[in-house]
Amino acid sequence: xxxxxxxxxxxxxxxxxxxxxxxxxxxxxxxxxxxxxxxxxxxxxxxxxxxxxxxxxxxxxxxxxxxxxxxxxxxxxxxxxxxxxxxxxxxxxxxxxxxxxxxxxxxxxxxxxxxxxxxxxxxxxxxxxxxxxxxxxxxxxxxxxxxxxxxxxxxxxxxxxxxxxxxxxxxxxxxxxxxxxxxxxxxxxxxxxxxxxxxxxxxxxxxxxxxxxxxxxxxxxxxxxxxxxxxxxxxxxxxxxxxxxxxxxxxxxxxxxxxxxxxxxxxxxxxxxxxxxxxxxxxxxxxxxxxxxxxxxxxxxxxxxxxxxxxxxxxxxxxxxxxxxxxxxxxxxxxxxxxxxxxxxxxxxxxxxxxxxxxxxxxxxxxxxxxxxxxxxxxxxxxxxxxxxxxxxxxxxxxxxxxxxxxxxxxxxxxxxxxxxxxxxxxxxxxxxxxxxxxxxxxx
Numbered sequence: 001x002x003x004x005x006x007x008x009x010x011x012x013x014x015x016x017x018x019x020x021x022x023x024x025x026x027x028x029x030x031x032x033x034x035x036x037x038x039x040x041x042x043x044x045x046x047x048x049x050x051x052x053x054x055x056x057x058x059x060x061x062x063x064x065x066x067x068x069x070x071x072x073x074x075x076x077x078x079x080x081x082x083x084x085x086x087x088x089x090x091x092x093x094x095x096x097x098x099x100x101x102x103x104x105x106x107x108x109x110x111x112x113x114x115x116x117x118x119x120x121x122x123x124x125x126x127x128x129x130x131x132x133x134x135x136x137x138x139x140x141x142x143x144x145x146x147x148x149x150x151x152x153x154x155x156x157x158x159x160x161x162x163x164x165x166x167x168x169x170x171x172x173x174x175x176x177x178x179x180x181x182x183x184x185x186x187x188x189x190x191x192x193x194x195x196x197x198x199x200x201x202x203x204x205x206x207x208x209x210x211x212x213x214x215x216x217x218x219x220x221x222x223x224x225x226x227x228x229x230x231x232x233x234x235x236x237x238x239x240x241x242x243x244x245x246x247x248x249x250x251x252x253x254x255x256x257x258x259x260x261x262x263x264x265x266x267x268x269x270x271x272x273x274x275x276x277x278x279x280x281x282x283x284x285x286x287x288x289x290x291x292x293x294x295x296x297x298x299x300x301x302x303x304x305x306x307x308x309x310x311x312x313x314x315x316x317x318x319x320x321x322x323x324x325x326x327x328x329x330x331x332x333x334x335x336x337x338x339x340x341x342x343x344x345x346x347x348x349x350x351x352x353x354x355x356x357x358x359x360x361x362x363x364x365x366x367x368x369x370x371x372x373x374x375x376x377x378x379x380x381x382x383x384x385x386x387x388x389x390x391x392x393x394x395x396x397x398x399x400x401x402x403x404x405x406x407x408x409x410x411x412x413x414x415x416x417x418x419x420x421x422x423x424x425x426x427x428x429x430x431x432x433x434x435x436x437x438x439x440x441x442x443x444x
Contacts, residue, residue: 023249025096029071030089030411032061033078040083041377047074050251050288052411054326054400057374063411065092065251088409095413096250099140102416103246106139137208137423139416140200143172143236143243149207150177150235157214158182165234166303169256172239174303179214179231187315187441189434190393192234192304192384193322195269197241197252198412201401201422202322206235208423209430225435232311238269238300251412255300257292259285267292270321271382272301275390276335279381291382304384308391317437318395319388322426325411326400327365329354332389334370334398335381343369346395349436356432363402363425395437401425 031049035041035058045051049066056062066074068090078085089095136149154162154177161181166174180186194203210233213226221227236242240256254266264286271281274295281291296302308316329350332340340346350367358364370378388396402425403411405418414422 022247023251024093025065025250026093027068028065028092029068029087030092030409031064031066031071031075031078032086032088032409033064033074034059034061034084036083038375038377040081043081049074054323055370055374055378055380057377060374063088063409089411089413092413095410099250099413099416100246102139103142107142107145137204137211137419140204140419141207142246143239146203146207146236147173147175150175150210153177153211153214157218159217160214165307166299168240168299170240170243172243174237174239174300175235176307177210177231177233177235179210179217179233180227181230181232183230184314186228186230187317187437188230188232188311189430189437190232190308190316190319190388191322192237192320194235194239194242195237195300195321195384196323197238197245197254198250199324199401200242200245200412201324201414201418203236203242204416204419205401205423205426206233206322208419209426210235212423212427213430224438225431228438228441229317229434230314232307234304234307237304241266253288254290255298257298259290262286264290266290267298269298269300270323270384271380272296272298273382273384273387275383275387276333276381279335280379281382289380295382312391315441316391316393317441318397318433319384319393320396320430321384321388321398322401323398324401324414325403327363327402328373328398328400329365329367330370330373330385330398330400331367332369332386332396334383334386335379337371337376339369340389342394349395349433350397352436353429353433357425357429360428361421361425363421365399365425365429399426399429 033044035044038058041056041058044062048070049064052063052065075085150162154160159180161178163176164173165176168174193206216222217227238255241252241254244256245252254268256265257267258265262285268289268291271289271291272295277295278291282289284290292298296305331346331350354365354367366373385396385398401422403409403414
């Protein structure tokens, strides 16, 4: 006999299974539409499709994700409006599945490598020196493997220190990677990556940058740029969300907060900081840019606050947030048309950096404020960059990394064979930035 309690238990079990089952994107497509007017943008936003861009603007391509049947309807409607429209990922689910298989394959490879290490503890070589390191930058890693990489780097080189500065809701560590920190007199450059879960290229490219910079420093190079600063880097600002995007939903953006009174989970960490909190962000927990109940309501954002408070007596010259995608190099203010009082100085440095990247690699980053690059549609409050500069840090930037390669558009699914290419962009950009900042430090 079935009792009311057993029915309730069965229902709750099924509900839990639905929530924890991996999200499938089979039958989904990505369309790219070029809006000509603000009315076109409003029309795109009113569709049932998910806008993938971090920020949108008139005459800037907008990528939307939806089921193929809805995508077909939207494409026809866009053509009737004489808007440029095309499929850029007709079989989106297949691309998601391919990345998942590649990550699983790399996990198995590294597990075999660990077993071999245990087997040959007497020091016998079982793999050519350096091969594992090169392999690391050819695929995306989960939280555990990424942290193992940094711990390994710290064990090899005494200029690298790894500390845990906080914990997430799911008890994962939030780590800080410090380079050159033993020299307390050096000024600081602070970087955060991986704040938005689905932006896999962000922590991967930063990992490549750190690896390459450390190896160069160990050769005694970098005077006047890398070697003249302490580097304090949060390699993964949203470990719970990142792992969830690997295990359950490739397009997950937020953290894993359970929102009271709502079935929708997660808070957008990059809308949870106090400067301009609540402007151009959502109070609906079901939205991707949900700002949370209050500024610093989340463990991830409050950990960053506490760490910067801890090092406030150091001279922090710049703070940079690394995101994807969009090929832009944004600086304050990001929530208003009003210009920051030091905008000319900040802009000058940004232009020099992006011009160097373009000259060295050909990759084009567009510098500017959110309003200059996107118009009012690009406004966002509660973000890291505006908060950083409000602390008195002289330079603050948000970098949106590339979404395309020679094969075309990929968005958040930029293949892992781009990690080195994009990491090189960061390496060149940060090298140029640190050289310019070093000149400024010397003058003061």
